[in-house]
Amino acid sequence: MLRVEGLTRRFGDHLALDDVTFDVVPGRMTGFVGANGAGKTTTMRIILGVLAATAGQVRWQGEPLTQEVRRDFGYMPEERGLYPKMKIRDQLVFFGRLHGLSAERALERTEKLLERLGLAERANDVLETLSLGNQQRVQIAAALVHEPIALVLDEPFSGLDPLAVDAMVDLLREEVTPEVPVLFSSHQLDLVERLCDDLVVLSRGKVVAAGAVAELAAGPTTTYRLMVDGDAGWLRDMPGIQVRDVAGGTALFDVLDGAVEQRILHEALSRGPVREFGPERVALSDVFREATR
Amino acid sequence: MNSLDRPWVLIAEREITTKLRDKTFIGSTLVMLLIVIAAVLIPAVLAGKGGPDKIAVIDDSGVKVVQQASTTAGGDGFEATRVADRAAAEKAVTEGDVKAALLPGTDGYVVLGKDRVDSSLEGALREAAAAVGTEANAAKAGLSPAELHAGTKVSLELLTPGPLPDVVSDFVNIGLALVFYMTALGFGMMIAQSVVQEKESRVVEILAAAVPIRSLLWGKVLGNTVLALSQIVLIAGVSLIGLLATDQADILEVVAPVAGWFVVFFVLGFVALAGLWAVAGSLATRQEDLGSTTLPGQMILMIPFFFSVFAGSSAKTVASFVPIASSMSMPGRMLTEDVPLWQPLVAIALLLATTVLIVRMGARLYERTLLQTGRRLGYREALALKTS
Numbered sequence: 001m002l003r004v005e006g007l008t009r010r011f012g013d014h015l016a017l018d019d020v021t022f023d024v025v026p027g028r029m030t031g032f033v034g035a036n037g038a039g040k041t042t043t044m045r046i047i048l049g050v051l052a053a054t055a056g057q058v059r060w061q062g063e064p065l066t067q068e069v070r071r072d073f074g075y076m077p078e079e080r081g082l083y084p085k086m087k088i089r090d091q092l093v094f095f096g097r098l099h100g101l102s103a104e105r106a107l108e109r110t111e112k113l114l115e116r117l118g119l120a121e122r123a124n125d126v127l128e129t130l131s132l133g134n135q136q137r138v139q140i141a142a143a144l145v146h147e148p149i150a151l152v153l154d155e156p157f158s159g160l161d162p163l164a165v166d167a168m169v170d171l172l173r174e175e176v177t178p179e180v181p182v183l184f185s186s187h188q189l190d191l192v193e194r195l196c197d198d199l200v201v202l203s204r205g206k207v208v209a210a211g212a213v214a215e216l217a218a219g220p221t222t223t224y225r226l227m228v229d230g231d232a233g234w235l236r237d238m239p240g241i242q243v244r245d246v247a248g249g250t251a252l253f254d255v256l257d258g259a260v261e262q263r264i265l266h267e268a269l270s271r272g273p274v275r276e277f278g279p280e281r282v283a284l285s286d287v288f289r290e291a292t293r
Numbered sequence: 294m295n296s297l298d299r300p301w302v303l304i305a306e307r308e309i310t311t312k313l314r315d316k317t318f319i320g321s322t323l324v325m326l327l328i329v330i331a332a333v334l335i336p337a338v339l340a341g342k343g344g345p346d347k348i349a350v351i352d353d354s355g356v357k358v359v360q361q362a363s364t365t366a367g368g369d370g371f372e373a374t375r376v377a378d379r380a381a382a383e384k385a386v387t388e389g390d391v392k393a394a395l396l397p398g399t400d401g402y403v404v405l406g407k408d409r410v411d412s413s414l415e416g417a418l419r420e421a422a423a424a425v426g427t428e429a430n431a432a433k434a435g436l437s438p439a440e441l442h443a444g445t446k447v448s449l450e451l452l453t454p455g456p457l458p459d460v461v462s463d464f465v466n467i468g469l470a471l472v473f474y475m476t477a478l479g480f481g482m483m484i485a486q487s488v489v490q491e492k493e494s495r496v497v498e499i500l501a502a503a504v505p506i507r508s509l510l511w512g513k514v515l516g517n518t519v520l521a522l523s524q525i526v527l528i529a530g531v532s533l534i535g536l537l538a539t540d541q542a543d544i545l546e547v548v549a550p551v552a553g554w555f556v557v558f559f560v561l562g563f564v565a566l567a568g569l570w571a572v573a574g575s576l577a578t579r580q581e582d583l584g585s586t587t588l589p590g591q592m593i594l595m596i597p598f599f600f601s602v603f604a605g606s607s608a609k610t611v612a613s614f615v616p617i618a619s620s621m622s623m624p625g626r627m628l629t630e631d632v633p634l635w636q637p638l639v640a641i642a643l644l645l646a647t648t649v650l651i652v653r654m655g656a657r658l659y660e661r662t663l664l665q666t667g668r669r670l671g672y673r674e675a676l677a678l679k680t681s
Contacts, residue, residue: 048502050664067505075502081495086311097303098503142499 001025002047002065002150002181006056009042016042018205019056024150024198027178031192031213032185033288034202040185041078043202044154047183048075060150071099074148076156078185080139082127088138089114089123092145099146106145113141116171133164140168144175151176153184157191169195189285201288209287216287224261226251227276228268238264252280300504304512305519308487312520321479322524329528333535345372346414349382349394349405354425358395358402362421371417393418401426466609466625467602469555472525473621474598477563478591480521481570484513485587488574488663497663506660514567514652521563522556547628554637555624558644562620565648566590568655572675575662582669589672597621614640616647 002024009017017039024030034040045051047058049070058065082091089110096106114120117137119130127135140156151172157165176182186192192199192213199216201209209216223244226232232251235243240260244252255261268274312318348359350373359373374391376382382394386407394405395418402422404415431441491497500509529552536544573586597618601609613623619640626632661678662670670678 045498048498050498050501071503073502075499077495077498077502079495079498081498083490083496084494090310094303094307095499095503098300098500 001061002183003059003062004043004047004056005059007043007046007053007058008055009039009046009051010054016205017046017053017056020202020205020207021056022200022207022210024181024183026181028197029172029182029184029195030198030200031196032183032200032202033187033189033192034185036187037204038202039205040202041154044075044078044152044183044185047152048073050077069149072146072149074143074146074151074153076139076143076153078154080136082135082139082142084128085126087124088119088127088130091127092138092141095142096145099148101146109145109147110141113145116174117141117167133160136160136164137168140171144171147175148180150180151182151184153182155186156184157186157188165191189288199287222255223280224253224255224264225276225278225280226253226264226268226274228271229273229275230271232268234267234271235264238267249275301508301512301515304504304509305516308513308516309520311487312483312516318483322527325524325528326531329532330535333532333541334539336541345370347372347374347391348418349374349376349385349391351376351378351382351394351396354397355395355402358418358421358425361425362417365417365421365424371414395422465628466622469625469628470598470601470621472528473559473562474594476521476525476559477566477620478594480517480563481566481573481590481594482583482587484517484567484570485574485577485583485590486580487513488571489577489580489583492575492578492663493580501664506663507656509663510568510571510656510659513571514564517567518560518563522560525559551624551628554627557641558620558624558637561641561644561648562617565617565644565651566593568652568659569593572655572658572662572672575659576670576672576675578665578669586669593617601625614643616644619644 003022004024005021007017007020008015020039020043022030032040032043042051046053047065049065049067060066060069086094089107092110092113093103093106096109097103101109111120111123114123117140119134119137119141122130122134127138130138136159140153143151143153157168160168172182184196196213199209199211199213200207226235228249230249232246232249235241235246235251235253240256241264242254242256244254246252253264265274265277268277345363348355348371350356350359356373356375359371363371373395374385376385376394379396382391382396382405385391386394386405389407392406393410393414396403396405402418404410404418428438428441431438491500497509533545569590570587573583573590576586577583594617597612597615598621600612601618601622604612609622609626612618612621613626613636623632623637623640627637658672658675662675665678
């Protein structure tokens with residue numbers, strides 16, 4: 001398990017990270033969200049040792065993370081970068097070996113990933129001649145080539161079309177074994193909701209929400225939504241509920257105790273046709289907005 | 294998995310293979326080789342060293358005189374060409390097949406030339422004819438050649454011998470300094486550029502996450518030192534072949550003992566500068582910044598270069614001890630003067646200490662500045678930085 005513990009980082013007077021603590025659990029994808037400047041990239045760079053923490057530490061399997069262990073991590077930085085004038089095969093082999101693979105193994109992995117990404121016939125092309133989308137694929141391959149024990153991806157899908165995102169997600173699912181913790185930051189919340197098991201929300205350098213996406217976004221709710229023909233103003237007189245909002249035939253209300261929502265439904269049906277009735281699920285974007293307010 | 298323990302080997306390897314595929318690098322190396330070949334061949338052609346001078350003779354005594362002249366000149370200066378008679382000899386001289394003809398005269402020999410005869414050629418033949426004739430006469434009188442020449446040998450002794458003539462030694466000094474200057478400057482700029490490229494393309498962040506930043510620096514310095522030294526060895530090899538092919542091999546006897554010293558001075562000076570150039574690259578954030586960040590490196594090279602080229606001999610002696618400047622002037626001095634052994638040793642010790650110092654400081658600056666991609670930094674600013 002990868003654990004970030006009390007990370008604090010100052011840039012001069014600016015407190016970029018303030019006592020950030022969270023876990024990235026193996027075999028689960030952890031989404032890392034937050035507004036621009038919230039500290040996501042700073043956190044990730046500290047995890048990879050590219051930046052030093054002012055206080056706090058990163059732990060791996062309970063021990064402080066060392067340079068040796070870190071070399072087996074896979075990293076995709078926010079600011080993309082590979083050698084523009086190097087052939088993509090040579091490039092991936094180089095990064096594989098840099099992370100400790102033998103030359104043969106690095107080549108084997110490179111061929112497999114290029115095949116998988118549909119770039120096999122471009123293997124001898126220089127990176128800068130590829131389209132941006134394809135360069136992004138090579139960048140992901142560079143993070144995966146050495147079969148990393150943990151993955152840290154900073155905005156891995158930004159700038160990709162939905163099809164490319166799907167292809168990339170399939171690749172990740174295929175490549176990442178159940179022992180590998182994955183942390184990825186994104187501002188595409190729908191994507192995070194679809195892909196992630198866990199979520200860490202960061203706001204102005206602080207963790208404001210953390211936990212399983214299912215619990216945070218779609219947990220048991222007491223808020224219901226009703227839509228009827230005619231006016232729904234009668235709801236205000238019903239006992240056991242708290243009306244949040246009524247607008248014509250549409251109403252939002254909280255159930256204060258047990259099975260009272262069934263009584264409301266009966267009442268509504270007796271008054272006319274019911275177009276819609278059900279628990280109101282909270283979208284992740286609401287969690288996010290709520291948490292970062 | 295050995296690259297795990299020595300990531301700098303991998304970095305150096307990438308540095309070398311990238312350069313070897315770079316058309317500009319290959320092109321400039323070829324141009325340099327052509328210049329060297331020209332520099333070796335043109336003097337040989339101008340000096341007319343196309344083999345021994347041919348002298349036409351018509352009898353055995355003529356052959357003997359020409360052989361004697363050749364021996365005196367030390368080797369194969371002249372070659373006798375047998376012709377049938379005086380008419381044939383005149384024809385050969387007129388048509389330029391031979392430099393001159395040596396014919397029997399009324400009392401000795403006649404040297405036959407076309408419009409003029411080279412004075413050194415005439416002198417050599419005159420001396421040889423006299424020697425051969427005197428020896429023959431002495432033999433008739435019962436003296437052996439050894440008895441005849443006893444007590445007449447003159448040998449030369451110099452109080453302050455210089456291994457090479459003045460003009461030649463100036464050329465050698467400037468040439469050696471130029472080789473170091475050009476190589477250090479050329480490769481220096483390449484090192485700085487390759488560092489900035491990694492910063493510009495942000496690949497540096499992946500590199501820094503995978504291996505210690507120091508290994509990145511070592512790898513770059515090692516790779517480029519190997520390349521620079523190979524380039525010099527290649528050039529030396531080509532000029533060696535050229536010298537052998539044009540019978541100028543005698544220069545080697547003078548150069549060979551100093552070659553080892555040159556390599557030591559070169560490698561130490563180059564490594565020190567390479568560290569500095571890498572820092573120049575890591576201070577910049579874009580290629581355009583290099584002009585200002587490489588300025589100190591250029592100065593460190595340029596000032597000693599012009600000093601070692603234009604300074605007087607006592608100033609040159611001082612310069613040959615000053616680190617970096619010594620890489621440019623000490624090998625040249627050793628080639629053209631008699632330098633006591635302690636001098637290069639002291640110069641090397643000073644240079645080594647400086648190299649260690651520069652490389653250490655360079656490594657620290659490099660670690661601090663490599664990941665600063667915001668803006669160009671100054672040297673003083675970088676020294677004040679704490680590790681990120």
